[in-house]
Amino acid sequence: MSYNLLKGKRGIIFGALDENSIAWKTAVRVHEEGGTFVLTNAPIALRMGTIKNLAEQTGSEVIPADATSLEDLENLVTKSMEILGGKIDFVLHSIGMSVNVRKGRHYTDMNYDWTTKGWDISAVSFHKVMQTLYKADAMSEWGSIVALTYMAAQRTFPDYNDMADNKSYLESIARSFGYFFGKEKKVRVNTISQSPTPTTAGQGVKGFDGFISYAEKMSPLGNATALDCANYTVTLFSDLTKRVTMQNLYNDGGFSNTGVSQEVIERFTEE
Numbered sequence: 001m002s003y004n005l006l007k008g009k010r011g012i013i014f015g016a017l018d019e020n021s022i023a024w025k026t027a028v029r030v031h032e033e034g035g036t037f038v039l040t041n042a043p044i045a046l047r048m049g050t051i052k053n054l055a056e057q058t059g060s061e062v063i064p065a066d067a068t069s070l071e072d073l074e075n076l077v078t079k080s081m082e083i084l085g086g087k088i089d090f091v092l093h094s095i096g097m098s099v100n101v102r103k104g105r106h107y108t109d110m111n112y113d114w115t116t117k118g119w120d121i122s123a124v125s126f127h128k129v130m131q132t133l134y135k136a137d138a139m140s141e142w143g144s145i146v147a148l149t150y151m152a153a154q155r156t157f158p159d160y161n162d163m164a165d166n167k168s169y170l171e172s173i174a175r176s177f178g179y180f181f182g183k184e185k186k187v188r189v190n191t192i193s194q195s196p197t198p199t200t201a202g203q204g205v206k207g208f209d210g211f212i213s214y215a216e217k218m219s220p221l222g223n224a225t226a227l228d229c230a231n232y233t234v235t236l237f238s239d240l241t242k243r244v245t246m247q248n249l250y251n252d253g254g255f256s257n258t259g260v261s262q263e264v265i266e267r268f269t270e271e
């Protein structure tokens with residue numbers, strides 16, 4: 001179903017790797033709602049993933065950019081405005097990677113070079129994206145910027161490792177930059193804190209299967225899917241949420257405010 005919520009709006013979508021990616025579902029929904037956009041991902045992801053199919057499906061161009069490289073980001077922003085024919089109305093930052101998680105390094109035995117790399121990719125890249133847009137004065141007034149995060153930023157989930165710290169930093173950047181983007185350019189900045197979702201990044205976390213079914217049983221509405229996240233993002237890109245900014249918004253079926261659920265109690269009640 002389409003409500004034409006994004007008719008005439010132009011954007012940049014980071015992080016579509018394959019059709020499971022949250023960014024992929026978001027691109028499809030944004031297209032259905034009438035938005036036009038440039039798709040981007042790291043050069044290696046473009047070689048490994050299937051983004052070309054998404055570009056064809058949505059009539060979009062793909063511009064490679066490593067989100068940690070200011071040079072790549074400057075090129076991306078300039079080219080996107082040329083291709084789309086004007087300033088940018090919406091941006092999705094859907095990027096995350098921890099080398100410690102990927103290589104199975106425990107939180108108490110970190111390789112700090114990897115920690116720094118993961119922090120740069122997962123958190124600082126959000127600042128780099130916004131600073132590049134800000135300096136180029138590339139955002140339209142009442143534009144909207146969204147990044148994706150996870151509740152491990154507030155509560156400990158042991159296997160989430162250093163991604164928990166990266167997400168805390170990411171959420172803080174949304175508030176800090178949201179202030180300046182709001183004041184100077186009337187642009188809003190928010191993070192969506194999403195339920196565990198079966199994607200390449202999600203499945204990289206140890207014990208993901210048990211974890212996702214636990215969250216499903218804990219959440220009164222069940223886990224939010226990638227499509228739910230795409231729909232929520234569409235509302236944040238639309239003109240219906242103009243003064244929502246500097247927020248961390250939970251899209252998690254109620255998980256974050258649930259102490260325990262009946263299903264979980266039953267699993268632990270001895271007969």
Ligand SMILES: NC(=O)c1ccc[n+]([C@@H]2O[C@H](COP(=O)([O-])OP(=O)(O)OC[C@H]3O[C@@H](n4cnc5c(N)ncnc54)[C@H](O)[C@@H]3O)[C@@H](O)[C@H]2O)c1
Nearest residue numbers: 015017021022045067095096148149196197199200201202
């Ligand atoms: N899957 C979950 O359970 C879950 C839950 C909450 C939040 N999130 C967040 O959602 C976002 C999207 O992840 P996903 O689950 O769709 O997985 P995904 O693996 O499909 O997406 C992660 C993306 O990050 C990109 N990326 C990595 N390094 C990059 C770099 N240097 N430059 C540019 N892009 C780079 C990857 O190529 C990939 O497209 C991430 O921020 C993730 O932390 C995921």
